Amino acid sequence: MNDDLLKRYLRHNQYFPDEILTRIVAQFKPVVVKKNTILLAKDEIANKIYFVNEGCLRTYYLTEQGHEKTRFIAIEGQVAGSLNSFITGRPSSEFVATLEDAQLFYITRTRFYQLVKEFSEWERFYLKLLESAYSYQNKRIAEMVTLDAGSRYTLLIKENPEYIKRLSNKILASYLDITQETLSRLKSK
């Protein structure tokens, strides 16, 4: 698996001298996964975090009533995982699964935090990852609590039009926290 996209992603977020980047990227392992594979189940500890080279992942919760609620969708060039469990080492409250056949790179939790100690560049990369994960999540909360279904759908079309093409109505509805019926109605407008 070609690691160009991974290198570009890392360099886009933080400056790395060539030699250090090579040593860091060597800690990432490639893995090919079929569609709809669960990479991490609720209550497991997230010992890996994933970079999407090709395909699509999501993280989701299961409600007490058994409904799936999609928290995050990652496509090519993005990092995904149960970051909370990865940070804390505590059991995950969410699932991580592929939505399409996927080519991924993963790094283990142990290696990741060794790199944080070893390279100040990686510590700074991690800081930026946390900043952007926090911001993304905060934006999502703000949208979920302040916007109605129609406004959330309009925003999705504007910011992530590729989701509409790539994802099933079931996943899209769970991402927007609306029923599939409401989604169909919004799509037909």
Add this chain to the structure above:
Amino acid sequence: MNDDLLKRYLRHNQYFPDEILTRIVAQFKPVVVKKNTILLAKDEIANKIYFVNEGCLRTYYLTEQGHEKTRFIAIEGQVAGSLNSFITGRPSSEFVATLEDAQLFYITRTRFYQLVKEFSEWERFYLKLLESAYSYQNKRIAEMVTLDAGSRYTLLIKENPEYIKRLSNKILASYLDITQETLSRLKSK
């Protein structure tokens, strides 16, 4: 205003040599604020972050229908603010306000990020702040989407019993994202 609690909070999260801690704490300014004062309004940029020495703060959203949704409550020994706006420098999607008469320390955004560049200890402190802010927020999302009103109330009693004593039913209900009627019903059980 005595800065003992602030120093203890910083030291609890990160090791600082005495001299560096003194220089960092000198960048925090004390401010005394009356109950129900808005420290930051929606669409303003969060140029300050607050440490609660005495009293209580909250951050909240206003929905399209004008309802308040409380995201975070900070009591003595905690940091609060519109962290997303503080990180990104973009307009805040939420309000920050006091819930009680409060003694606060604040640090400006400019000073904060100067310290990140200047002291590796402060950079590490910031990293831990982000980790814990992310984890807290993720836990809140998981609770809001997977638990029903009763389970959320039971969890609040277990984890933050002081909220029940200190906060009005209006604020508690907005924190749990339930109506005041539902809260009264849960309290009477």
